[in-house]
Each structure stands twice: as structure tokens, then as C-alpha cells.
Amino acid sequence: MFYRNRVLVFFAILTVMFILTYCTSASIAAQRGSVLGSKATENASKEEIIDLKLAHFFPATHPIEAELLNTWTKLIEQATQGRVRITSYPGETLLKANDIYQGVLDGVADIGLSCFSYTRGRFPVLEVFELPGIIYSSAEAASKTAWEGIKRIQPKEVQNTKLMMVLATGSGDIFAKVPVRNLDDLQALEIRATGLSAKTLDLLGAMPIAMAQSEAYEALSKGMVKGNLAPVEVLKGWKHAEVTKYLTKTPFLYNTLFFMTMNLDKWNSLAPDIQDAILDVNEQCFHEIAAGLWDRQNESALKWAVEEMGMEIIELAGQEKELWIDKVEPIQREYVKKMNERGLNGQGILDTVKQLAEKYNDEMMNGER
DSSP states (O other): OHHHHHHHHHHHHHHHHHHHHHHHHHHHHHHHHHHHHHHHHHHHHHHHOEEEEEEEOSOTTSHIIIIIIHHHHHHHHHHTTTSEEEEEEOTTSSSOGGGHHHHHHHTSSSEEEEEGGGGTTSOTGGGGGGOTTOOOSSHHHHHHHHHHHHHHHOOGGGTTEEEEEEEEOOOOEEEESSOOOSHHHHTTOEEEOOHHHHHHHHHHTOEEEOOOHHHHHHHHHTTSOSEEEEOTTHHHHSOGGGTOOEEEEOTTTOOOEEEEEEEHHHHHHSOHHHHHHHHHHHHHHIIIIITTHHHHHHHHHHHHHHHTTOOEEEEOOHHHHHHHHHHHHHHHHHHHHHHHHTTSOHHHHHHHHHHHHHHHHHHHHTTOO
């Protein structure tokens, strides 16, 4: 009997030890599983974050970076719950200005911001937004005309990327060392201009001198040129009000169009909800910041030029303005012909842009947004 009890106690102890060992092992396994699961979740979260590179040529202090891109990238990160993060590379640190569109196509940058005109000839349809003879009352009117116009026209030349938005400088004016009150004053006057602007001034009888904006201050100060055709913001930003005295308003001679666009494969790889979030942010930033960005710069520069530097503003009389517009009209006819040769409705494209410009000019005049 005594022997039998000892055997029973022995087996009871073995049973308890087995249960304790099993429970401990299960607990350790559960803890390990929890740790591994946590790491897996953490890794999955890391995999979900999409890092994108954005290339542009403006300095980091420019409103393009400081106001537009900083806000845009932050809003996209918020709208996608942190799944999309965008790093900006300003000042040509990733791509040169005229290489940005191709760089986006090649995937060097996921997103790029630059001027269409920096690769003139590559975007023949979009040249319509920079044609002389179309009046833009403001940068906002020019930007809205271009953005709605592109949506309507759907030019094939930009279908190989996903346009985020476009924005324009609005009209450029003539800043000169001598007053330009009519076409007679403009004859043979040396004015810095490039590309289509140079062709426009040539038709008006001026003598366009090709040079970079960065060279214009010295050329003006030394009398190598007598004027410049550019957005008003250069009066302060490039200090041109120090070397010119008169500003002739020419809201029909100049407009530069910028793009912000994304690599199409990268865009197509994004989940539909992320795409929708980005599109919503695009429209918000376009209307609240981008469209009128140059207006704010121009207003500040003009105020400084007039109040601090004593610049005189010259407005062309109605008949005089029409005379200038008639002189540059052949450039519009040439554009229509080029589009027709491509099998497109050149006159239809031009009429669409003129109608949109008139629409948005009226809206700006009436204080509508």
C-alpha cells in the first residue's frame, strides 16, 4: 500500500511538471509570436510609405518652394495618412530646368516643376497659352485659362505624364530706361527678350537682344540694352527698378506657363484612394495658392518700384493698344497654320483660349473666385 501511494505521488508530480512546462512554453511562444507579429506589422507599415522625389529649378527661398510646394507636400502627406511623402529638390539639385520634363519621363524624378517653354517645340499645342495678342488681366486669369484649357483640349504632348497643375506668370511688361508711350518710341529700341517674346518684339519694330534674365541687370546698367520684357516681379526680385525708370503695361505681349507633373507609371501604381486624395489637394492648392502666386509677387514688386524707386507707369491708350495687337496677330495666324498641318483645329484651339481668357478676366474684374 505504501509503495502504491508513492507511485501515485510520483506520477502526480510528473503531471504537474508537464503542465507547467507546456504552459511556460506556450507563453514564450505566444510572446515570441506577439513580437514577430509586431515587427511584421511595423515592416508592413514601412512598405506602405511611398517616397517621391520632386525636382524644380527655383531657389529654396522662392515662393514656388516656400509657399506652394511646402504646403502641397504637407497636405498630401496629411490627406494620405502619411502613406505618401514627397521630398523637394530645389535649385536644379536633381535636374536642370530644361531637363525636368524628360527627367520625370525617365524616372529620375517622380515629380517635376518647370516651364513648358524651356523645351520649345516639344509642346507645340501648349504654345497657344504664351501667344502674344491674348490679353490676361492677371496671373490668376492666365493660370485658370491654361488649366481649364488643357482639360478641354487634352493635348497629346502631355499625356505621357500625369499633370498635377499648371500656373502662369501672367502678362509681362516693358521696363525701359526711356519712356515707351507708342510704337514710334519702340522702334529699334534694344530690349532683352528670348524665344517667342523676341519674335514678338521684332514684329513691333524693337531690337530684341537675347540674354538670360540673370544677365539683364548688368546689361541695363551699362546701357547694352535699353529695356526688358518680363513679369513685374523682376523689378524687385532682380532689382531692375534700379536700372530702369519707366514701365509700359503690355498685358498682351508675354505669358510664361509652368507645369507640375508626375511620372505616369508611378501615378498608375498608386492606389485609387491615394490618387483621389492627391487630385483633391491639387485642386485646392491650385486655386488657393498657385493660380495667383505671381500676382502677389508682382503687386509687391510694383509697389516697391513706384514708391521706393520712383518708377513711372505708362498705360497704352485704347487705339494704341489695338495697333500693337494688330502688329503681333501674324504670330497667331502662324500658330493656327502649324496646328492645322498637324491635323488639329488650330482656330478652334485659339478661340477656346481667347474665350477662356475673356471669361477669367471678367471674373477677376468682378472680384469672383
